[in-house]
Amino acid sequence: MKLTVVGCGDAFGSGGRLQTCYHVASAGTHFLIDCGATALIGLQRLGIDPNSIETIFISHLHGDHYAGLVWWLIHAQHVAKRTTPLTVVGPASIEARFQIAAEALFPGSATVQRRFDLRFAEFMPETPLTMGPVSVTPYEVRHASGAPPYALRFQVGSKVLAFTGDTEWVESLVPAGSGADLFIMECYQFDGEPRFHMSWRTIAAQLERIGAKRVMLTHMASGMLDRRGEVTDPRCVLAEDGLVLGI
Ligand SMILES: [Zn+2]
Numbered sequence: 149m150k151l152t153v154v155g156c157g158d159a160f161g162s163g164g165r166l167q168t169c170y171h172v173a174s175a176g177t178h179f180l181i182d183c184g185a186t187a188l189i190g191l192q193r194l195g196i197d198p199n200s201i202e203t204i205f206i207s208h209l210h211g212d213h214y215a216g217l218v219w220w221l222i223h224a225q226h227v228a229k230r231t232t233p234l235t236v237v238g239p240a241s242i243e244a245r246f247q248i249a250a251e252a253l254f255p256g257s258a259t260v261q262r263r264f265d266l267r268f269a270e271f272m273p274e275t276p277l278t279m280g281p282v283s284v285t286p287y288e289v290r291h292a293s294g295a296p297p298y299a300l301r302f303q304v305g306s307k308v309l310a311f312t313g314d315t316e317w318v319e320s321l322v323p324a325g326s327g328a329d330l331f332i333m334e335c336y337q338f339d340g341e342p343r344f345h346m347s348w349r350t351i352a353a354q355l356e357r358i359g360a361k362r363v364m365l366t367h368m369a370s371g372m373l374d375r376r377g378e379v380t381d382p383r384c385v386l387a388e389d390g391l392v393l394g395i
């Protein structure tokens with residue numbers, strides 16, 4: 149499994165980082181985890197062909213995690229000339245939230261006759277969903293976004309990749325990340341208990357319980373970025389846009 153960090157920033161461009169988007173290639177399939185507003189910029193920088201991506205999984209319905217779908221679909225229609233099906237999987241109401249965003253930003257774009265099949269599917273909490281060789285199990289977390297937010301646990305073959313999405317600490321993160329080969333964890337602040345987000349102090353106190361083999365800290369605000377050099381736990385990797393990890 150090959151993970152490429154397309155964007156690992158918060159919603160506010162802290163550190164000049166792009167918004168959340170991860171690209172995964174494994175077992176002949178290619179998928180994205182989250183599609184922030186800057187996703188296409190990141191893919192273009194990295195030379196990743198959007199037409200090669202079969203599925204986009206969305207953790208929660210904040211713009212820095214799903215708004216990139218608006219530009220994605222216009223690009224797919226008019227520039228990339230996509231013909232293969234695309235499936236977008238996310239929280240309840242994802243299709244309606246996408247339609248509203250698309251129509252507000254590019255009127256007519258949500259209702260255009262597409263030359264490719266676009267399908268939406270919704271997560272059911274703690275119910276594994278299979279897309280080809282990928283099995284994903286969503287765990288509900290706590291992060292106000294107008295629809296249930298999820299941590300996502302992906303299994304492809306023998307490898308497990310998990311992602312907290314955005315959330316404050318909740319117990320469901322233990323089964324979501326348990327024993328994962330890589331657990332991507334949002335780490336908004338260095339210490340304290342930020343509302344709807346986590347700090348490094350909170351994460352550090354839970355790492356033993358979770359038991360993930362490696363942890364990637366992501367979605368860092370400027371205060372956390374300034375102090376990220378203080379994270380010395382050997383299990384931890386600090387996310388950077390463009391970072392590629394073999395899992
Ligand atoms: Zn976010």
Ligand SMILES: [Zn+2]
Nearest residue numbers: 210291293314
């Ligand atoms: Zn969020």
